[in-house]
Amino acid sequence: MGKINLLNDYNSSAHPHVIDALRWTEDKRFPGYGTDAETAAAAESVRHLIGRAVADVHFLVGGTQTNLTAAAAFLRPHEAVISPASAHVNIHETGAIEAVGHKILTVPAENGKVRAEDIRAVIEGHTDEHMVKPRMIMISQASELGTVYTLRELRALRDICDKHRLYLYIDGARLGYALASTACDIELGELASVADAFYLGGTKNGLLFGEALVICNPELRADFRYHAKQHGALLAKGFLLGVQFRAILEDGLYFDLARRANAMAYRLASGLTEAEVPLLASAETNQVFAHIGYRQLHRLEEKVLFERWGREDEKGAPIRFVTTWQTTEAEIDEVLDML
Amino acid sequence: MGKINLLNDYNSSAHPHVIDALRWTEDKRFPGYGTDAETAAAAESVRHLIGRAVADVHFLVGGTQTNLTAAAAFLRPHEAVISPASAHVNIHETGAIEAVGHKILTVPAENGKVRAEDIRAVIEGHTDEHMVKPRMIMISQASELGTVYTLRELRALRDICDKHRLYLYIDGARLGYALASTACDIELGELASVADAFYLGGTKNGLLFGEALVICNPELRADFRYHAKQHGALLAKGFLLGVQFRAILEDGLYFDLARRANAMAYRLASGLTEAEVPLLASAETNQVFAHIGYRQLHRLEEKVLFERWGREDEKGAPIRFVTTWQTTEAEIDEVLDML
């Protein structure tokens, strides 16, 4: 019997509908590099979801790839990114943004989210040509701690961007979970109206792989495919991305899966709270961060897969549980029973 | 009824065994980023194929990605690549090598292949710090024109590399076709012994996607995964690459598919020769380049998909046919009947 897997949301294959869709391609032929009809239809579905007729949609393979290609395409060499210090793009992408030449200026992120005043301080501190020029805010929705930016918070960031000529880029590796969150007061269309660009993540929610980058701001659109190709991000069999996204977006499956995963996270969080295990952030999406004592930790580790997350102290360790559409109530209850 | 598709070798999905293998993953969980057992087994299969116990094998998603990550990982900033002027890496990768900072020095490529004396001339012409330092020869096997480097030719390049401290990197997007060619006098193990690094291409021969980069030279191994991650080339669900490669390498399927495709190319080439359509290079693998008169061209274009390939003149156009394991004798014969 395997352990209960709450390790991450990229440890299993795709949803059966997605595999079916891939099976369907077997005896067909497609134009290369995403110029096929399936991909066009998937892009149309995304535009439909955001309620916009004209946004550019590009399907890429993974999140780091999408982030670095966007930064390379959108910024001039002296322009910098502002991101939370804890951001994936700052810590866990092996310097991908710097490798395409751009500095990341970091701000603190309480509860996973940046605050307008910290952003403003960075902008005000960069005043002349001896310093980089802040140009793009990169945040993720849901945040690194699984929390969700509210419409008000996003609009505050948008205001700063408008005032200082910055772009707002939203890393949506877990955007499905955010939109399906009970804490979320924003729809995809609103998100598309505050962001200059964002991506809708597939890898972590039902696909084998794939991220749908949406470029809302027309001034960022030109020649994006050149940049993608230059970074090895233009998949030869691009139709595989179109086919998968069509399958997952059909009948709201993408959001159903996210909702299911979130529900399991909420169940887990509420059980942890009952068991007096302190949470490190409010459990708003499919990630639950807790600080757990060593005795309970060791008991859990025998039967459950999860990650230790940060600096441990004498009392215990911060840990992360991640749920997916495959997580079951029985699994959650079994975990809770151990505590 | 669709047209006969001789357009390229990345226009269809995967071989059924590969799709089956993906289906098999559906109810399983895997460690991330290629640290799973399937990927380890696939790497072992590759090492077995080349008869070496210790080469490093990394599975990446596509060819441009593999080439650019290798150049970034293997070279210091002032070091340059030598490649044929016609090379994919020089023309058709949107400056990916330059984008990671390296100049490409080009040499002519007769019949698709570089000659040792041209390489030598480049090396001799780069003598001091005002010029880049040639450091890595990048060729492809099969070549851009579908021809195959012989063991003697590869050894001549190896000798230059040894003499001048250069690396030899072989782009193997179509390496299966090359090794399965009747013109080929080299086995994979020998190739691995002349190359410092090469990749065994999956995308163009039976996989959904995937290239197996083999680093033979120990001094190039350190920290390769860092470079892959930095370029967005470390697939989150890396097990998808392992699973596919295991499926295609089993029982020699990879080479069977290539052999089948080559046979169809030979049949086509021999028919073209009989029909007095001049070939532009000897048809040694799954690509057939011909110069065709406009009347025949237009007739073909009604029922066959293929690419125009280069500069046309008053007599006709250079074109390219590409066969795959899915190409049938009936299709080839139908094409030949039109001429």
Place this chain on the structure above:
Amino acid sequence: MGKINLLNDYNSSAHPHVIDALRWTEDKRFPGYGTDAETAAAAESVRHLIGRAVADVHFLVGGTQTNLTAAAAFLRPHEAVISPASAHVNIHETGAIEAVGHKILTVPAENGKVRAEDIRAVIEGHTDEHMVKPRMIMISQASELGTVYTLRELRALRDICDKHRLYLYIDGARLGYALASTACDIELGELASVADAFYLGGTKNGLLFGEALVICNPELRADFRYHAKQHGALLAKGFLLGVQFRAILEDGLYFDLARRANAMAYRLASGLTEAEVPLLASAETNQVFAHIGYRQLHRLEEKVLFERWGREDEKGAPIRFVTTWQTTEAEIDEVLDML
């Protein structure tokens, strides 16, 4: 007694007026990074010379630095440079353009100069996102062979640029010599009206160091100082550049020096022709390229410093003589006497 020095035009210090000007700074204080009054006045002098009130003028230290900073500032990552294959920027700057991420597409250069039709062929061959996008032509005036582009030739290049949305950048390391050439039918103002940017070289004509980059096209102006700083090209004591350029531009000294050097080159070229030493390009500025037999070569090498230039054959060697404002008639005559 030293040898006669015809080796290059950067082997001596500055003109006495320039040294005097530096001496004058000794007891003064200046704002940093070129924000001083001397630099502003020098920029004004340059604008006056080109008859334009609004061009941006930036003073940088050297030619490679100026070229690479311009390419970094003016181009997006997927955009490429077109230059003659023989260009300094292509061969003798250690891949500086590629190091800031841009591919150089080369064209042949007969008599040192590119031809419009070759440029056009490159542009027409780059049609989609799998290839880089040609965006900036980089030529030098005078050319690598010391020849001078005529107004008609420059206008032909301008036409291509206008038609295909390319920039025309002119490396003016030896622009003084070109403008002072008897073969030149263009004034600085006209050059500024065909070029999007160019630089007026000081290092090779009377200064200790310094190049004046002129950005004519307003869309290339934004934030240039950021790029300069990022590449270490914003000299802390920028006033040294302003002071030197003021001194050399005063009363036309810059052009006087160039004219003097050119005259010596013409005298040498005409003597060589009389002595039946074949010239490799018409001697239009301060460089004279000749093909010289080995006997004469060895005789010359005893008393004269000059460079061998390119591939030698059984008959003799291509060589280069370079004159400067310090070259005397007596020196030229002594050289000619040896032949």
Place this chain on the structure above:
Amino acid sequence: MGKINLLNDYNSSAHPHVIDALRWTEDKRFPGYGTDAETAAAAESVRHLIGRAVADVHFLVGGTQTNLTAAAAFLRPHEAVISPASAHVNIHETGAIEAVGHKILTVPAENGKVRAEDIRAVIEGHTDEHMVKPRMIMISQASELGTVYTLRELRALRDICDKHRLYLYIDGARLGYALASTACDIELGELASVADAFYLGGTKNGLLFGEALVICNPELRADFRYHAKQHGALLAKGFLLGVQFRAILEDGLYFDLARRANAMAYRLASGLTEAEVPLLASAETNQVFAHIGYRQLHRLEEKVLFERWGREDEKGAPIRFVTTWQTTEAEIDEVLDML
């Protein structure tokens, strides 16, 4: 009458001996790019100063240029720099390190200096290929706040470097001031033995421009001139650097100038303390940081040039005074009289 200039240490020309040395070059000819005898002699002087026969010495034009060329030359793409958050290289070089592809990981800097334990925490936090690999510590001596690392502090950093295979790079823009400081317990030779590379800054202490980069670690030496050229950092008339360094290093002039400047800073600091103006860091070299009330601030601003330095509050402003060898006792006393 001009104001008293305590603005920075790059606002005046060179020491008269240096100007004399330049005047001496006027009627001479030199080989290009630093291959001349003056430069060789200057390098020898530097090696003599550090008591080492074999260190490589390269003369570059400016500090940012030296730092970025060193980072480009010494690091592989996935390797990162660790520096104090307040470092010039982190804040005031317009992302130069990131522009050559490397992330800077920052640590706090109390009193301007990094602490071993903070460095260690960064190293321990970077454990796998999803994160950059810390590889080079970049500090400056004197620090950004004018303080001086002691031998013990430097050895603690060296120990970390040895243990974790890191390089220690010391930005010596103001190294003369540090070595001439009464707070300094280290000689240049000792510094050279703890650092893998460092530079001895000329621009801020007596030269027109110029920094002498010393590469102590043999594994960092290969091909450095290629990197310099690639970044436009190989001055055509390199002899200007050699000549200047020879002049300033002769008879200890370089250190005399620094000592004089330091003495003025100490006089100023002691006067400020007497006047109960709080210092922000101990005044160990030629920079004095103080927090000054608005009334005194405005009075000073009428007659003295200095910089405001950081965030002001209701009580007053942090400011910086910088002394040089040209600063006189009378000037300092006049400043103190105003308080």
